[in-house]
Amino acid sequence: MKFILALLFSFMASCAIAQEQVSFFFDSDKFVLKKTELLKLNEWLIVNKDVKVVGVYGFCDEEGSVGYNDTLAQKRINYVFNIIKGKVKIREDFKTRSFGKLHTLSPIKAENRKVTLYYILPKDFENEEKIIQEKPAAVVEKKKPIIKFPDSYVYENPDGSTATIKLDTVFMRKVSAANVGEKLKLENMNFYVDTFAIIPQSRSVLFELLTIMKSCPDLKIQIQGHICCVQKDFRDLSTQRAKAIYKFLEFNGIEKSRMTFVGFASTKPLYPLPEKNEAEREANRRVEIEIIAN
Template sequence: MKYFVLFFLISTELNAQMMTSVYFVHNSYELNLESKQKLDSLAQLRTSLKFKIFGNCDPSGTNEYNNKLSENRANTVRNYLQNKISENIQLINAIGLGEEKQINDNSTDELRGKNRRVDIFIEKAFVPGEKISRNALPSFLSTEISQMKVKDTFSLPNVNFVGGRHVWLPKGQSEIVKLLKILKENPTLEIELQGHICCDYENFDGEDLDLKTFNLSFTRANAIKEFLLKNGTDSNRIIAKGLGHLNPVAYPEETELDKTKNRRVEVVLLKK
C-alpha cells in the first residue's frame, strides 16, 4: 500500500494528531525506497506541525540491543527529515522504545515485521481553549440504503466501548445485531469499520488491556467484524481499520460522557 498518497489530508483536515509508520527489515535501521517516499511526502506539508518520532522493534534481541536498535531507527528517520523539512515543521523528539509498544504478537514474520517500525506522530496543536464538538453523523442503522452514497461515513449509535478494551457496552449489542440484519438483507453492501479511542494524545493508538497490544482502535473495529463474520457475513464485505484518536467527537474530554462518545466505531460505505 502506498501510504504517502494520503498525506494531503493532513494539511486541511488534521484537528489533533495523526500517525504514520515506516518499517524496517530484521536487525536494520536503513530506510528503503518506500519509506523514503513516505517521508518525502511528509516533508512537503506546509501546515505548522510538530513531529514526534518513536522507534520500535520486535523482541528478538536483548533489551539493551532492542533499545539501541529502536533508537537508531528513530534517529535515522529524524536525520532524513531534518534535511528535507521547512521551518513550518518542528521535530520535537526521536526516542527509541525498544519492544515496549508491540502492536501485534510475534507468531509470524509478517506480524514481527509490523513491530519493526518507526511511528511518526503528526500534531497540529489546538489553540488554547479550543474545543471540538462534532455534529452527529447520520446513522447507518436508520438511513435508507437508497439515500446512502459510497464513501460516506455513518455512525453506529449507542455502540461505545469499555475504556481500554475492545468490549462494547451492553446497550450496543442490539445495535450491532441491527447492523448484521442490514448486511444480510442487502448482500451487495460492503463496508469499512473504523475504530476510535479517547484520551491518549501522547500515542496515536491506545493499549488494548486484554490483548496487550497498542492498536485499540483497530481491535474495537475488528471485534465487530468478528461478530458479523461469526454470524454469517462474508469476510470479503468488511474491512476493519483503526484511526486512533484522529477524529474525536469531543475534545477535550472533560466528562466521562465525552470519553464514552470517542470510544466508538463508525461505518464507511464502500459498495452498494
C-alpha cells in the first residue's frame, strides 16, 4: 500500500468555491526538489504572487515504513513551505487547522512522490471564512489506470521512408497523472525565430504529446502560447505557435473536441519585461498545456 501524509486546512476538502492546485515532484527518497521542479515552483510563484495558499499535501510511495514515509512527506512539505513563505499569501493558522491521513494512491510510484499546493484566487478571498466553516469531507483520490508508454515512435517521412524518434516517458507519465487545472510546460518546444515553424529538434515533443493523447482517451487539453521580449504581439505569434501544435495533433487523428489553443502574447510572463538575460527570455517564450479533463 502506498502512503501519504496530508497537511491540509480542514475547510479545503469540501470547498465549493473555485480552487486551484499545482504539484511538484521529487526523486525517490528525496525531500529536496530537483532543478527542473524547483524552477517550476519558482515560475509558479512569479505568476501566482497574488493568490493565497490554503492547503498542502505531501505524498510518498510505498517504500519504507509508515513512520518513515510520514517523516519524509513532512520534510517535503516543510521544504516547499520554506520556499513559498514570504512570497505568497498563506493562512496563518494552517498548521492548527490541518490533519494527517494515510491514503492509497496511484500504483505508479513516480506519481506519488510530490507535494501539491491548493490555493484560491483573489476573487475568492471574500469567501474564505465561509469556506472555513464548512464541515470537512473525506479526501478521495481518483485512481488512474497504469499506462505503459513506449520509449520510441516510428513515423513515416514524406518520401515513404520511416524514422524512429526517442520519447520522454517520464514527461508522458506526468501529463497522464496531472490533475484538472494543472499546467505543464512543453520542454524543448522551440520555433524558428519570428515564425511559428517548429524546429526539427522539437519533433520528439510533438510525438510525445500525440502518444499521450492517443493513450489517454479522456484527456482534454488547452495549448497555450507565450512570447518574450515585446509588449505587443503584432503578428500573433503566440496564437500561431499554439495552433501549429493543435494542427499537428488534428492531422494525426486527435479529435478537435479534445483540445483548444490560445495565445497570451506577453501578458503572462514568468519574468518582467524587458528580460535581463537569455535565460529569462527563454522562460517567457514557452508553450504550456493546461489539463481540462483527465
